Amino acid sequence: MRVGVVGQGYVGLTAAVGLAEQGHVVTGIDCDPARVAMLAKGRMPFEEPSLELPLAAATDAQSLSFVTDLADLEVPVDAVVVAVGSPPTPSGRPDLRQAGAALAGVMALDPLPGLVVVKSTIPPGTSSGWLAGRWGERLADRYVYSPEFLNQGAAIEDWRHPARLVAGLTDAGLLPVVRELYRGIDAPLVVTDPTSAEVVKYASNAFLATKVSFVGDLITLCEGTGADIDDVLTATGLDPRIGTAFLRAEGGYAGSCLPKDTLALRHWARLTGRPLPVIEAVIAANQAQQLRTVRIIEEGLGPARLLAGDAIVAVLGLRYQPWTDDLRDAPCMTLLPELQTIGARLRVFEPTLTPGQITTFFPGIEVAAGLEEALTGAAAAIVLTDWPQTVNAPWPQLATLMETPRLVVDTKNCLPADMLAASPLRYHSMGPRAHTTLSPASPPHIAEHENASPKQTPRPGPRIP
Numbered sequence: 192m193r194v195g196v197v198g199q200g201y202v203g204l205t206a207a208v209g210l211a212e213q214g215h216v217v218t219g220i221d222c223d224p225a226r227v228a229m230l231a232k233g234r235m236p237f238e239e240p241s242l243e244l245p246l247a248a249a250t251d252a253q254s255l256s257f258v259t260d261l262a263d264l265e266v267p268v269d270a271v272v273v274a275v276g277s278p279p280t281p282s283g284r285p286d287l288r289q290a291g292a293a294l295a296g297v298m299a300l301d302p303l304p305g306l307v308v309v310k311s312t313i314p315p316g317t318s319s320g321w322l323a324g325r326w327g328e329r330l331a332d333r334y335v336y337s338p339e340f341l342n343q344g345a346a347i348e349d350w351r352h353p354a355r356l357v358a359g360l361t362d363a364g365l366l367p368v369v370r371e372l373y374r375g376i377d378a379p380l381v382v383t384d385p386t387s388a389e390v391v392k393y394a395s396n397a398f399l400a401t402k403v404s405f406v407g408d409l410i411t412l413c414e415g416t417g418a419d420i421d422d423v424l425t426a427t428g429l430d431p432r433i434g435t436a437f438l439r440a441e442g443g444y445a446g447s448c449l450p451k452d453t454l455a456l457r458h459w460a461r462l463t464g465r466p467l468p469v470i471e472a473v474i475a476a477n478q479a480q481q482l483r484t485v486r487i488i489e490e491g492l493g494p495a496r497l498l499a500g501d502a503i504v505a506v507l508g509l510r511y512q513p514w515t516d517d518l519r520d521a522p523c524m525t526l527l528p529e530l531q532t533i534g535a536r537l538r539v540f541e542p543t544l545t546p547g548q549i550t551t552f553f554p555g556i557e558v559a560a561g562l563e564e565a566l567t568g569a570a571a572a573i574v575l576t577d578w579p580q581t582v583n584a585p586w587p588q589l590a591t592l593m594e595t596p597r598l599v600v601d602t603k604n605c606l607p608a609d610m611l612a613a614s615p616l617r618y619h620s621m622g623p624r625a626h627t628t629l630s631p632a633s634p635p636h637i638a639e640h641e642n643a644s645p646k647q648t649p650r651p652g653p654r655i656p
């Protein structure tokens with residue numbers, strides 16, 4: 192098939208590369224000329240390591256090319272996939288202007304493609320609004336809403352091996368073309384109406400967000416009882432009815448999708464007067480979870496010292512996951528301004544950003560070139576990213592550079608807790624982490640599992656779609 196993919200961000204570029212791998216001839220369209228210029232040379236415009244080699248292979252094989260304007264797309268094409276952004280507005284309502292503009296461009300193609308697939312996340316009812324609107328039957332005859340569930344950091348693997356494909360359509364005659372588009376992907380295809388497909392996407396992300404917020408409650412429960420949060424989560428998640436994915440003690444959910452999609456559901460609930468109490472609670476719990484770190488710093492350093500303005504707090508990492516440079520709704524965006532309001536003097540170490548880039552996000556902030564510089568004279572440190580250099584650092588030596596109380600807040604539960612406990616540091620994880628080594632007395636079946644995921648190496652965290 193000849194396919195156009197509108198929008199070359201995380202989702203659109205993955206779709207373009209994946210479709211080219213499946214044997215289609217693909218043109219990626221993005222209105223950002225700088226992005227298109229890089230892509231045309233086979234270079235990634237953002238960090239998504241999983242795409243680097245497949246992108247270069249597809250451009251070399253000339254099965255993937257790029258243009259900046261839909262009007263430059265060589266027609267006819269069999270299908271167009273729309274994967275532009277749907278960013279949140281302050282009310283939580285997704286901004287649908289990118290999607291509306293992209294769809295208008297597609298509907299201006301002559302001849303029209305046989306299949307128009309929307310992948311952008313859009314609120315329930317958006318597709319039916321479009322189908323009932325000015326494009327009417329001309330769109331309905333070719334329209335499929337097919338949400339995307341990929342995780343940043345593993346985008347192309349998720350495209351190749353999705354848990355399921357979803358096709359929301361009103362014309363069942365489109366199914367053979369949908370199957371042809373997704374040929375080579377071995378996954379169940381759920382065929383439904385467009386509104387149900389829209390709800391599937393929100394349901395999936397809302398459930399993942401709920402899991403993360405529920406872990407926030409477990410952290411509180413473990414803090415109150417002294418239970419080991421790591422052991423509780425591992426053992427609970429091993430129940431296949433529950434699953435280990437997204438069951439990890441962290442400073443709340445973050446990233447470009449879960450916060451945006453839960454806020455969109457809350458907006459829908461308030462707009463329609465149909466309460467979604469679980470979603471409301473999940474959002475509130477996440478905010479509390481993100482601010483837990485501020486409370487720990489405030490209690491640990493004391494308001495007087497903070498207000499005097501001489502308490503340096505080192506922030507180790509700005510990314511919410513090491514494998515993505517996407518800072519949309521990363522915890523640092525909420526946390527750093529909050530810490531500044533309580534008087535913390537922040538000093539940031541983020542190995543992948545230049546001082547100029549860091550101060551663009553956080554004007555006037557102090558930037559350190561390395562861990563030692565960040566921690567020298569700091570009264571507290573907050574681990575926001577599980578960078579290997581932070582996880583594997585010689586913490587007992589680094590502790591000597593810090594000032595009392597030498598508080599370390601580990602929002603990723605990634606540091607070797609036993610090593611920190613033996614140092615002069617005051618280690619604060621997300622819930623107690625009592626046992627970080629194998630007990631020799633452990634029965635063999637327990638030891639086997641612990642060996643399979645040793646606690647002292649950073650485990651891949653939940654990747655936020």
Ligand SMILES: NC(=O)c1ccc[n+]([C@@H]2O[C@H](COP(=O)([O-])OP(=O)(O)OC[C@H]3O[C@@H](n4cnc5c(N)ncnc54)[C@H](O)[C@@H]3O)[C@@H](O)[C@H]2O)c1
Binds near residue numbers: 226
């Ligand atoms: N990022 C994820 O992990 C993820 C996962 C699943 C679903 N989604 C959803 O997929 C959609 C895309 O997400 P993303 O993260 O790839 O977005 P993004 O912001 O990274 O990329 C969007 C791209 O579309 C381009 N664009 C905007 N309007 C255009 C137009 N009219 N014509 C051509 N190009 C245009 C922008 O220049 C940008 O490069 C969103 O609705 C998002 O919610 C994202």
